[in-house]
Amino acid sequence: MDRERRLAALFDMDGVVLDTEGQYDNFWREQGRRYHPDKPEFHKMIKGQTMELILKNYFEGNVALQQQISLELDEFESRMDFPYFPGVELFIRTLQKHGVRTALVTSSNNKKMAHVLMAHPEFTELFERVITADKITRSKPDPECYLLAARELQMEVDVCCVFEDSFSGIEAGRRAGMKVIGLTTTNPREKIQDKVDWVLSDFTGCVYDEFIGLMER
Structure with a gap:
């Protein structure tokens, strides 16, 4: 070239x-523990995906839960270190x-x-x-x-x-x-x-x- x-x-x-991935691991590990206990590697499974895709793939059909997780993530990101x-x-x-x-x-x-x-x-x-x-x-x-x-x-x-x-x-x-x-x-x-x-x-x-x-x- x-x-x-x-x-x-x-x-x-x-x-x-x-x-920042360690901080996100903590957030998504907790979501996995609460809502997908059958997926111990949940925080790794969602790496690199948009929030929209994560909600669609793992929380589809529960609009209230999707909104709750979105709000929790927004709050979490507002306090993150970068x-x-x-x-x-x-x-x-x-x-x-x-x-x-x-x-x-x-x-x-x-x-x-x-x-x-x-x-x-x-x-x-x-x-x-x-x-x-x-x-x-x-x-x-x-x-x-x-x-x-x-x-x-x-x-x-x-x-x-x-x-x-x-x-x-x-x-x-x-x-x-x-x-x-x-x-x-x-x-x-x-x-x-x-x-x-x-x-x-x-x-x-x-x-x-x-x-x-x-x-x-």
């Missing part, structure tokens, strides 16, 4: 940019310095993003586009969200690279026809390494030249 060719990096948010993963902000800024286009692609809704932007107003500098659950009709693992990000950036899929941690997100990136870098922040290396092009534990050792090398393969 010509190094002058523009590239795009598309980042999932929770579990990739922000170290710490960065080590090295991720520097890595994104380095990509931008070299002309790489950047977008955030998350299963979170606009209400959640409002809380995140209060904690991290610099997101408006880090990401040219933000794709939330409110912009799509089909949740990951459907590739709609990543294809939309590429369109909004006016980039072809073959120059886009997805950064993901969940199985559903990795599959979405794959189905979009993009390179996929998997983070071991949610699943161990051995569980994702055959599903991605490159595996990272975090961004502290991730440098621009390695990113370019992956995109040139």
Whole structure:
């Protein structure tokens, strides 16, 4: 690949940019204990999915319960911490310095993003586009969200690279026809390494030249 060719990096948010999955595990583990005790791994089963899909798949037919869980999640997210993963902000800024286009692609809704932007107003500098659950009709693992990000950036899929941690997100990136870098922040290396092009534990050792090398393969 010509190094002058523009590239795009598309980042999932929770579990990739922000170290929040442990907090979500606590919330969804409790929901699973209360409403799906037959599914001890419930908090893992819903990783990467939009709230709409979770409610449809696991709480369909009970509107009152769906509304209750939605309100509980809204309240929970209003009190969350949103710490960065080590090295991720520097890595994104380095990509931008070299002309790489950047977008955030998350299963979170606009209400959640409002809380995140209060904690991290610099997101408006880090990401040219933000794709939330409110912009799509089909949740990951459907590739709609990543294809939309590429369109909004006016980039072809073959120059886009997805950064993901969940199985559903990795599959979405794959189905979009993009390179996929998997983070071991949610699943161990051995569980994702055959599903991605490159595996990272975090961004502290991730440098621009390695990113370019992956995109040139």
